[in-house]
Amino acid sequence: MLSAEENDYLCRVGPGTPMGALLRRYWLPICLSSDVAEPDGPPRKFRLVGEDFVVFRDSAGTVGVLDEKCMHRGASLAIGRVEDCGIRCLYHGWKFGADGTIQETPNLPDSRFRNRLRAPAHPVHEAGQIVWVYLGPADKQPPPPSYVWMNVPPGHLATTKAVQKGNFIQGVEGEIDSSHVGLLHQTEIALARTGEYDPEGIGRDRFPTTDDAPLLEVEDTKFGFHYAAIRKLGGEQEGQSYVRVTPFIMPFQALIPPMNLGFLYVPIDDTHTCTYVVTGDPAKPIDKADWLKWRSLEDVQAPDYVLHPAQDREAMVAGTSFSGVAGLIPQDALVTDSMDLIVDRSKEHLVAADIAVVRMRRLLIDAARAVEAGSDPVGLDGSVDWAKFTAGSGVVPQGVAWQTLVPTNVAD
Ligand code: FES
Ligand SMILES: [Fe+2]
Structure with a gap:
């Protein structure tokens, strides 16, 4: 038996919750590798611990996990194009690498802006036919999952x-x-x-x-x-x-x-x-x-x-x-x-x-x-x-x- 408060503490996992913070210290499965099987295949949206992400496999086969919403003005990257080793937002064409590098900002030709910033990309590891993502503090990232x-x-x-x-x-x-x-x-x-x-x-x-x-x-x-x-x-x-x-x-x-x-x-x-x-x-x-x-x-x-x-x-x-x-x-x-x-x-x-x-x-x-x-x-x-x-x-x-x-x- 748990009190209502303890039950809430145990079950709520969104951003800012203590249980959510605990879970984010471990590598988390976000999807199967087969969900993003093909390089340059369609991106997929997945929700995990109360947050939305876009998952894609780039031209080189590397899987990227980014926040779903484009950092420019919030269009979904899940409707974007995966091409030339990155994912492109349809709205104004910004293009991001799997590591969060901003590769192109075609509505802003000055490259100094994009070189200063990074898209919210998260560490990814593929193992056991699963795509794992780490959402915790960068300095606390554990070794890759192995079971x-x-x-x-x-x-x-x-x-x-x-x-x-x-x-x-x-x-x-x-x-x-x-x-x-x-x-x-x-x-x-x-x-x-x-x-x-x-x-x-x-x-x-x-x-x-x-x-x-x-x-x-x-x-x-x-x-x-x-x-x-x-x-x-x-x-x-x-x-x-x-x-x-x-x-x-x-x-x-x-x-x-x-x-x-x-x-x-x-x-x-x-x-x-x-x-x-x-x-x-x-x-x-x-x-x-x-x-x-x-x-x-x-x-x-x-x-x-x-x-x-x-x-x-x-x-x-x-x-x-x-x-x-x-x-x-x-x-x-x-x-x-x-x-x-x-x-x-x-x-x-x-x-x-x-x-x-x-x-x-x-x-x-x-x-x-x-x-x-x-x-x-x-x-x-x-x-x-x-x-x-x-x-x-x-x-x-x-x-x-x-x-x-x-x-x-x-x-x-
Ligand atoms: S909202 Fe994505 S490029 Fe503008
Ligand atoms: Fe059972």
């Missing part, structure tokens, strides 16, 4: 994204909330036990338990925290536990076992979220069509793409679908979309199964307060190798620590 899922050979990575209504925090909360898995997702989980549902294509980790009330244990780490959902096993495995370890990686990423399925809930603004779903398979190439099918996702980036279809009430009554929607990701979206745009967390009744959710909220609030007080937020002291953090799952014998499933998460 376990992006460090795989070409062809072993699949990424997609979708726009969801609702604040980003409720999306994150769904990924660090193990106790809903055997309930909301029970239709797929039952099929996973028989081997009929195997989205990872690995034929293992069949969720071998019907314990729907896992014990949660949280441990802080250099990247945020990870937590274990510990479920009892029966029969021959009596006394052992089935454990799923999920890291929460600052500021909005979770990795889901067994294959480090990554979810990044990136705030578009206070009430819209861009959800990135990513998988890198070190062992084999990923067939993206197959990957999308198992995830019940479509490779559609249209702004009105909704992650879930309408509920099939007949299937719910017939007992063939618990939720009336097929697929884990659409089921999660169905639930988070059903909430208020910003959940009123002063009205909740939290239980022990919610301790990872509680930890995430507190971590973000404390980190935003630390930034307000002039400190560096979690993970940005220069000593953290983000690429070694993983999810993990498996059967853990009695007396063995669950951290053995994810040894690199806690090793120095």
